[in-house]
Amino acid sequence: NAGVTQTPKFRVLKTGQSMTLLCAQDMNHEYMYWYRQDPGMGLRLIHYSVGEGTTAKGEVPDGYNVSRLKKQNFLLGLESAAPSQTSVYFCASSYTGDRGVFSNQPQHFGDGTRLSIL
Amino acid sequence: AQSVSQHNHHVILSEAASLELGCNYSYGGTVNLFWYVQYPGQHLQLLLKYFSGDPLVKGIKGFEAEFIKSKFSFNLRKPSVQWSDTAEYFCAIQATSGTYKYIFGTGTRLKVLA
Numbered sequence: 001n002a003g004v005t006q007t008p009k010f011r012v013l014k015t016g017q018s019m020t021l022l023c024a025q026d027m028n029h030e031y032m033y034w035y036r037q038d039p040g041m042g043l044r045l046i047h048y049s050v051g052e053g054t055t056a057k058g059e060v061p062d063g064y065n066v067s068r069l070k071k072q073n074f075l076l077g078l079e080s081a082a083p084s085q086t087s088v089y090f091c092a093s094s095y096t097g098d099r100g101v102f103s104n105q106p107q108h109f110g111d112g113t114r115l116s117i118l
Numbered sequence: 119a120q121s122v123s124q125h126n127h128h129v130i131l132s133e134a135a136s137l138e139l140g141c142n143y144s145y146g147g148t149v150n151l152f153w154y155v156q157y158p159g160q161h162l163q164l165l166l167k168y169f170s171g172d173p174l175v176k177g178i179k180g181f182e183a184e185f186i187k188s189k190f191s192f193n194l195r196k197p198s199v200q201w202s203d204t205a206e207y208f209c210a211i212q213a214t215s216g217t218y219k220y221i222f223g224t225g226t227r228l229k230v231l232a
Binding site for chain 1: 122127152154159160161162163164167208210219220222223224225
């Protein structure tokens with residue numbers, strides 16, 4: 001049971017380059033999330049998805065795009081990387097729960113992607 | 119606005135010492151509360167959660183947390199820490215109305231000396 005798998009685990013980019021981070025979950029969760037973790041700032045929500053084909057903005061969406069073409073995958077894209085996007089990126093997923101836009105069920109996290117933008 | 123404060127950014131303890139990590143939140147309504155742990159090089163894992171009922175919640179690995187509604191607090195405790203408890207601990211809240219968005223605290227790094 002893999003849970004939530006993120007690829008790649010590490011990446012170094014130059015300013016202006018683009019890349020896509022992949023998140024895959026095998027728990028049939030409806031909800032998926034992308035966070036960034038920066039020192040002294042905890043986890044901040046970038047984008048989220050409440051189901052296949054749907055995405056929505058979180059707290060810090062600027063400079064990122066996402067897609068949820070398949071239920072099990074949630075992709076995070078950086079079209080033109082900037083040094084301010086150097087961070088550790090975590091994907092998470094959860095069951096739908098019983099109400100609300102966000103699930104009230106605990107989130108299951110991936111191992112993270114450490115991204116450095118030079 | 120919702121916010122979560124973890125005032126202890128770094129904590130260093132010796133093995134067998136007792137642990138209490140503070141978590142205070144700002145939100146006028148009802149919230150779900152969580153503690154997550156991130157061991158070095160690993161992903162966040164759920165330690166314990168509070169939705170309703172008994173305000174004293176027991177989680178995995180001997181951890182517990184007490185929800186004190188009047189103080190907007192959800193402090194994490196463990197009577198006797200082990201070296202393997204070295205990790206970063208995150209408190210999180212989730213409003214139970216509106217968008218149910220999660221808000222995470224900034225984390226507390228715990229180092230336990232053998």
